[in-house]
Amino acid sequence: MLSKNRELKEAKVQEIKSKLEKAQAVILADYQGLNVEEDTELRKKLREAGVEYKVYKNTLAILALKEIGIEGLDEFLKGPVSMAISYDDPTAPARVLNDFAKDHKKLELKAGLVQGEVYDLDKVKKLAAIPSKEVLLAKLLGSFKAPLSNLAYLLNAIKEKKESESAE
Structure with a gap:
C-alpha cells in the first residue's frame, strides 16, 4: 500500500513539474475563505482567459520546484495555496486574480513565477496592470x-x- 501511495505522489510531482516547465506564468494565491459560488466564478473567469487553475499539496509543489531548480517560491507555499497557470499570456493569471481579489477580499495574491523568474507580490501586482x-x-x-x-x-x-x- 505504501508503494502505491508513493507512486501516486511521484506521478503528481511529475504532473506539477511538467506544468511549471511549460508555463509562461504561474501565480500563487491564498483562496481560503472563498465560498463555492465565488470559487466557481473565479474558475470560470480564469478558464475564459485561458488560464488553468489548480490546487496541489504544497509539499508536492515544493518537490516539483526543486526538481526543476526553482528557488524562492517555497516560502509562499504555506497554507491553502492555489496556482493559476498560463501557457500563452504571462499577464493573464495575475490580471484575472487581481481583478477578482478587488471584489473578493478573501482571495490574496502571494507570489508568482513568470518565465522562470520568481515574482514577489509587488511584481505580480505590476504584472496584473499590463493589458x-x-x-x-x-x-x-x-x-x-x-x-x-x-x-x-x-x-x-x-x-x-x-x-x-x-x-x-
Missing part, C-alpha cells in the same frame, strides 16, 4: 491606422485638386 495581448495588439494596430488614414485623406485631397484643376 492583455489582445488589447496591446489593438492599440498597436490603432496607432498604425491613424497615420495611414491621414495619408489616404491627403492623397485623396491631392487627387481631387488635380481633377478640379484639369476640369477648369
Whole structure:
C-alpha cells in the first residue's frame, strides 16, 4: 500500500513539474475563505482567459520546484495555496486574480513565477496592470491606422485638386 501511495505522489510531482516547465506564468494565491459560488466564478473567469487553475499539496509543489531548480517560491507555499497557470499570456493569471481579489477580499495574491523568474507580490501586482495581448495588439494596430488614414485623406485631397484643376 505504501508503494502505491508513493507512486501516486511521484506521478503528481511529475504532473506539477511538467506544468511549471511549460508555463509562461504561474501565480500563487491564498483562496481560503472563498465560498463555492465565488470559487466557481473565479474558475470560470480564469478558464475564459485561458488560464488553468489548480490546487496541489504544497509539499508536492515544493518537490516539483526543486526538481526543476526553482528557488524562492517555497516560502509562499504555506497554507491553502492555489496556482493559476498560463501557457500563452504571462499577464493573464495575475490580471484575472487581481481583478477578482478587488471584489473578493478573501482571495490574496502571494507570489508568482513568470518565465522562470520568481515574482514577489509587488511584481505580480505590476504584472496584473499590463493589458492583455489582445488589447496591446489593438492599440498597436490603432496607432498604425491613424497615420495611414491621414495619408489616404491627403492623397485623396491631392487627387481631387488635380481633377478640379484639369476640369477648369
